[in-house]
Amino acid sequence: MGDLPDSIPKHVIDQMKESANYQLKRMRLDYGQELNTFSHGEAYLHIMNEMINSRGIYLLDEPEAALSPAKQLTLIYFLNNHLQQHNSQFIIATHSPMLLAYPKASIYEITPESMKQTALENTDHYSVTKSFLNNPNAFLRHFDSGY
Secondary structure (H helix, E strand, O other), X not given: OOOHHHHOOHHHHXXXXXXXXXXXXXXXXXXXXXXXXXXXXXXXXHHHHHHOOOOOEEEEEOHHHHOOHHHHHXXXXXXXXXXXXXXXXXXXXXXXXXXXXXXXXXXXXXXXXXXXXXXXXXXXXXXXXXXXXXXXXXXXXXXXXXX
């Protein structure tokens, strides 16, 4: 790693530092504090609170990736509160059965052949998760537990 600064031109390193400093400054201006003081999920929810604060159409791509199950519930409460206050639309691509279970959600399953509306209980994400939670040993019985 000591050779790295010698192999990259100084102007490139300076541009990288300038870009990183700009991004940190922008983040502080946009969100009011450094996000590294939060966990990943807390930072995600903080950004949601800052960015989603008025009527609109919001596209969320797998928000559960940053969230524990408890934080997914927090997101569900956030969405519900937002929808009560604003006439908004959320379009969410998710694998989370918890998010899919949002009351009165329209769930569309996208396959290589089609896109069709489906019930929560008919999604693979729901059935696999439910089966696993009901009997994890059935899924894990072939693993050596000696680790």
